[in-house]
Amino acid sequence: MFKFAPRNVVTRRRNKKAKIIIKNEDDDDDEETEEEDKLRKITREDNHIYFHAEVDRGSVFEMIEHLRTCELDNIVHAHNLCLDEIPIYLHINSFGGSLFDAMTAIDAIQSCKVPVYTVIEGSTASAGTLMSVVGTKRYMRPNAYMLIHQLSAGSWGKMAELEDEFTNNKVLMDKIKNIYREHASIPKKELAEILKHDLWWDFEKCKSYGLVDEEWKRT
Template sequence: MDDYKVEAFDLYDRIYLENLQDRNIILNEEIDSGLYEKVVMQIKRFNKEDEGQEISDRTPIKIFINSYGGIVYDGFAAVNAIVASKTPIYTYCDGYAMSMGLAIFAAGHKRYAYPFSNFMYHEISGMAIGKTTEVEHQQTENKRLQAMYDSLLLEKTNIPKAKLTRVKKNKLDWFFDSKEALEMGLIHQIIS
């Protein structure tokens, strides 16, 4: 690795670690297994630090999201950590929260976005190769995961179920902005 790459890597690590000191978690990449250490374990660590404190006295954890999404299973690990957190977790959409990034954003106890933030919902995607029974099994699993994803959005927002169904039926990517997100209860406040 040349000096420039080492310096850039060190700068990213330094920024990430400095933010963690203030309970700010940065999620600005594809959602994969690396998310576990960067998000899930940090949430658990902060909750451990807060044991014995009243919930109202705990310093909130802030997750700043700028992600196109990624692997559903890894995303649900973050969703579970957020939902289970006794310490309040605030999610912020800086630029975009799409696909599984949208689910993680929606799990926040309080949710914020900026005037030019963007969101995207679509049917989860997966690939199945093999014998017919193997493909059918994967299709059943995808439907189960989709139901989990949709139930999270329906529970945390006032997005109509018919809207989610229509998007999936028409095989669309549904893009929307902060104003529409506020109207549908996905965000609590637009930060200006």
């Protein structure tokens, strides 16, 4: 299991999984799932998509559905209004989640036929930052924060399986570094040190390292 979220979020997820296995009861899990569903909001208003959720298969699939319909609408509107293009604004507020699902989101964002501008809102960490940095333009609200760090993984099995897991982790960690190096301006040696820590960065810090381009002051 590869998770790319702050440690407290990963721990909560692991505990949740262990509780289901040990107690073999669904009541508590249903309560947690319902609470998470209340906090999960992926909506669209015109050419703005709001991704306020953990990065997982369901949330990314829902986001991609909005992305594709918005892409088609924007192409039609741009043609009707004789405009070159109408961008999609993807607002992100997420503590992160699954690395593989973040990669799926990245591919969808980068394959869009119209520009996708990302907007960091509230707090966005880990997998959520990977989604944001690949935007054509990257915005951040003045009171928002970003966190980038190493991936987290849990595994069990035979020695050979654990060795494979270590190799996989290294490959994925290299992929994470490459994304930040390609879409930000963090020096290679400094990036390795930064990723060892869980530190929240404000707009000025993020802009200085090339993680965002401009401050978002609109409503």
